[in-house]
Amino acid sequence: MIGVVLQARLDSSRLPAKALLDLQGKTVVQHAMAALRRVSAAERFILATDPGSAEFFRQKAEAEGFELFIGPKEDVLRRYADAARHYGLELVIRATGDNPLVSWEIAEETLSLQRAGGADYAVCTESPLGTGVEVIAVPALLTADTYAEDPYEREHVCPFLYRRPGEFTISTAPVRESRRCPTERVTLDTLDDYRYIAGLFRELYGGTPVGIDRLIAYFNERSSSDTGNGAKNT
Structure with a gap:
């Protein structure tokens, strides 16, 4: 069974409660959940949080089918590891709740990469920072939990996995060429990030998740x- 496991928290030191900031009428974490719900191969959708944050996320998770x-x-x-055991998962698609532009298309590309080599850990590179995910085979995840x-x-x-390429099968590859844009950053860490991403949503969001293309x-x-514009000014 394949599960999307999206982690979220409230106590960021640089931007507290950033997952609950508004972007065009939905919170940051809701945008991430709505995008990841489109991963066609996933069978379970889980928002994994801590005891102090749970009640802030419960209704939002339910509203997005998580x-x-x-x-x-x-x-x-x-x-x-506990979530994987609880839901009987075999593969985990890991994402974080501060990436409202996470890409379901790149998640599916990463799943294909993992399947091609039976990898313990797979990641696609060179997409804008904040659009990608990691795919983890649960046996490797449980090993990491035991020994890290x-x-x-x-x-x-x-990190326990990709720091040990001799012990685990690691698959990395660039996303398809049309999706490569490694210089762009759309992850949310600071107030400046929020202002920038809010501007992107004003330009691009029309009620459904913004696709990577x-x-x-x-x-x-x-x-x-x-x-x-630069050429005209020279």
Whole structure:
């Protein structure tokens, strides 16, 4: 069984409660959930949070067709492992609630990459930061949970795996060429990020999730416009 597991929290030190900020009438985390609901291969959709944040997310998760799972606050690796055990998952699509432009198309591309090599860990690279996901085979996830001791590896879930390419099968590849735009950043960490992403949503959001191809086209159009304006001013 394939499950989307989206982690979310409230206590970001740089931008508290960022997952609940508004973007065109929906919160950041709701936009992420709405996009990930489009992953056609997924059978379970789970919002994994901590006890102190759960009640802030419960209704929003239910509204977007996600089940709420509550796990440890700091040990996010354990939270993922517990969720995988609880729901009987075989593959986990990992995403984070501060990426409102996460791409279901790239999630499906990453699933294909994982399946092609039977990887323990798979990720597609070179898309705008904040649009991608990680795909993890649950046996590898449970091994990480058993043996990881480094606090960084427990907080960030996947480093235990990709730091050990001799022990796990790691698959990485660029996204398809038309989706490559590694210089762009659409993840939410700071107030400036929020202002920038809010502007993107004003331009692009029409009531349904913004697809990666539309996002890349927008970046390309903007780049062409900027280049043209620059040429006129020289």
